[in-house]
Amino acid sequence: xxxxxxxxxxxxxxxxxxxxxxxxxxxxRENGHILLRSVASPGEVEGIRPAIDRVMDDVGVxxxxxxxxxxxxxxxRQVTNMWRLNAAVREFVCAERFARIAAAxxxxxxxxxxxxxxxxxxAGGKPTPWHQDQFYWPLETDHTVTxxxxxIDLTRDMxxxxxxxxxxxxxxxxxxxxxxxxxxxxxxxxxxRGWKIESDDIRCGDATFHxxxxxxSAHPNTSGIVRKVLTVIYFADxxxxxxxxxxxxxxxxEVFLPGCRPGDNAASPLNPLLYQH
Numbered sequence: 001x002x003x004x005x006x007x008x009x010x011x012x013x014x015x016x017x018x019x020x021x022x023x024x025x026x027x028x029r030e031n032g033h034i035l036l037r038s039v040a041s042p043g044e045v046e047g048i049r050p051a052i053d054r055v056m057d058d059v060g061v062x063x064x065x066x067x068x069x070x071x072x073x074x075x076x077r078q079v080t081n082m083w084r085l086n087a088a089v090r091e092f093v094c095a096e097r098f099a100r101i102a103a104a105x106x107x108x109x110x111x112x113x114x115x116x117x118x119x120x121x122x123a124g125g126k127p128t129p130w131h132q133d134q135f136y137w138p139l140e141t142d143h144t145v146t147x148x149x150x151x152i153d154l155t156r157d158m159x160x161x162x163x164x165x166x167x168x169x170x171x172x173x174x175x176x177x178x179x180x181x182x183x184x185x186x187x188x189x190x191x192x193r194g195w196k197i198e199s200d201d202i203r204c205g206d207a208t209f210h211x212x213x214x215x216x217s218a219h220p221n222t223s224g225i226v227r228k229v230l231t232v233i234y235f236a237d238x239x240x241x242x243x244x245x246x247x248x249x250x251x252x253x254e255v256f257l258p259g260c261r262p263g264d265n266a267a268s269p270l271n272p273l274l275y276q277h
Contacts, residue, residue, distance in 0.1 A: 010043025014095035020104050028105045032168030032214035033198070039098065039149065040205040049151045051088040052230060055079060056118045077120040081256075081270065082230075083113070093232055098147055098207075099274035102234040105209055106143045110237030110276035112267065114144070115256050121159040121227040127220040128159070129183030130190065132173060133233070134212030138249040138257070139266055142171070143236035144212035151228040153203045159221040161208055164195040167215040177248055186215055237273055239266045 018039055028034040059079045083093040093116045103111045114137065121128075134144055154160050164186075167173075173189060176182040190197065195215070202208065210216055221227050243262040244250035253260065257268050267273075 009047035010041055012040070012044045012047055012092060012095070014091055014097055016097050018097055018101055020101060025105055025107075028209060028211075029107075031163070031165040031198075033163040033165070033208060033210035033216070034105070035200050035202065035206065035208050036101070037203070037206050039101065039147075039207040042204045045149075045151055045205045048088060048092045049228070051086050052082065052118055052151065052228075055082045055085050055089060056120055058085070077118070077122070079118045080115050082116050082118055084270075089116075093230075094272060094274055096275050098232060099234060102145050102147065102209065103275050103277065106145055106234075106236060108143050108236040110273055111234040112237050112239075112271045112273050114139075114233035114235050114271065116233070117231045119227075119229045119231060121218070121221045121229075123221055123224045123226060125159060125221040125227070128218035129178050129180065130164075130186030130215055130217040131178045131182060132213050132215055133210075135172065135174075135177065135246075136248045136252055137212060137233075137235075138242045138244045138253045138262070139212075139235055140240040140242040141236050142211070142213065143239070145209050145234050146212070147207050147209050147232045147234070149207040149230050149232075150202050150204055151230060152225070153201075154227060154229075155201050155223070156199060156219050157221070158223045158225060159218050159227040160199055160202055161210075162197050162199040162217045162219065163208075163210060164190045164215040165198050167193075167195050168211040168213040171213055173213075173215065175246070177246075183217070186217075190215060234274070235266065237267075237276065240264065241266050 083090040099111050241260045241264050260268050
């Protein structure tokens with residue numbers, strides 16, 4: 001069931017250390033995803049959720065596509081780079097606590113922000129088709145990871161994630177954006193290659209982390225409650241911008257790496273260094 005909304009807010013400590021053990025890091029690298037419990041406390045999330053709600057509503061009222069060329073309105077409401085629109089959201093998104101986890105899982109010295117996203121799947125929202133995130137990213141690295149953090153407690157009927165374990169080891173699998181057709185193609189691949197599909201209920205403040213090439217999807221939201229999720233995408237510091245291989249990567253380069261060109265360091269003003277060992 002969703003969390004008790006009367007839970008008192010708690011001050012967020014962005015530099016607080018989250019302890020990972022070697023077994024968790026090994027599991028992430030083996031399977032391409034991991035669920036970590038209590039990455040933030042429910043009280044910390046209770047404190048930031050109203051600010052994220054406001055940003056989601058403000059951008060939605062303006063019908064601002066934020067430069068995106070894709071339309072996933074039947075799947076979820078999407079707002080990117082919320083960290084630029086609200087100081088409290090900036091502190092949360094750019095927290096060293098989360099970035100340090102990303103660096104440890106990938107085994108890199110430093111990480112930069114690619115972008116954040118609010119993903120609010122409405123009651124009755126369709127399932128998110130199987131896909132690979134990195135199809136969209138013009139980055140010359142496999143060291144990318146997404147943190148997916150629910151802002152309320154989620155059960156599977158509310159649209160939790162599904163991961164095809166170990167699929168990240170195959171790299172790019174399909175030259176296809178998210179669609180019903182790509183979903184059918186990925187379903188076929190998942191079945192043929194025997195990848196185990198893993199999904200869990202997940203509480204407010206828990207977080208999944210998945211690699212850029214991990215094949216994943218999300219359940220439909222058959223509940224009567226809006227699924228509220230924050231995601232933050234990280235990549236290794238020192239990464240170069242790749243020559244865009246499709247129109248989506250070209251748009252991403254312009255929107256999320258402004259001023260950067262293929263061969264440049266992926267380090268625009270929108271990609272701050274969030275953690276350096």
